[in-house]
């Protein structure tokens with residue numbers, strides 16, 4: 001891992017050398033303002049959702065955050081913005097869409113709007129269907145420079161079916177010949193959530209809003225390559241950074257809460273120690 005740090009340091013200079021592969025406690029608007037422009041390959045993050053949770057009283061200034069995100073992302077870099085809406089007396093805030101429109105107004109491409117579906121969800125509503133998803137807005141500065149599409153098995157396991165005599169599932173069981181056994185995944189991704197689903201790291205759940213490690217892994221694989229720099233400016237329990245590290249990417253994690261930064265460091269320490277590195281705030 002140390003050789004990765006050296007390589008990226010050569011590319012991005014002294015400022016980055018001092019901040020990569022570390023967690024930082026502070027307001028990421030100020031933190032990013034000290035970073036060079038267009039130095040980050042992938043930003044994978046999830047903001048506070050309206051005022052659904054109390055992140056130790058911190059007031060989140062979305063537009064200033066978005067402006068800095070736009071400045072530090074490279075041309076061709078990708079931003080994954082994982083977000084949901086508060087439902088207030090039956091009225092969805094639509095903050096997610098307002099934020100998406102703001103990102104687009106800065107000049108980012110709304111490359112995709114993906115769905116993070118939850119396999120298990122406790123939030124039932126008496127007069128609406130149980131909400132089982134959040135948005136994963138994919139923004140890019142120009143066309144994405146990296147896309148490593150994840151694959152899944154084809155429904156027909158690689159066999160062409162006749163177009164006639166379909167069953168109600170649309171699949172004709174008669175085999176004509178072998179086709180591809182896998183295809184590019186759709187933009188709806190499903191994950192189990194909670195302990196054992198999002199992660200097996202118990203300590204992570206001292207944070208109220210952990211997203212699944214596999215969600216982070218899938219985006220990091222899709223939109224970045226080894227040695228790339230992945231930033232999570234609101235890293236919470238450190239999920240993005242942990243997965244970036246394990247996938248041989250460089251990372252920067254920032255959170256305004258000292259308590260959450262300690263959780264992040266603790267989650268990564270068992271892996272980082274293997275490489276004899278020091279992870280400091």
Ligand SMILES: C[S@@+](CC[C@H](N)C(=O)[O-])C[C@H]1O[C@@H](n2cnc3c(N)ncnc32)[C@H](O)[C@@H]1O
Nearest residue numbers: 027028048055209210211234236237239255256
């Ligand atoms: C939805 S949580 C992120 C959870 C994270 N994805 C995980 O898996 O643990 C949002 C985080 O943003 C942090 N936050 C809010 N405003 C911030 C700011 N201006 N600078 C840095 N962190 C901020 C909060 O402390 C909180 O941990």
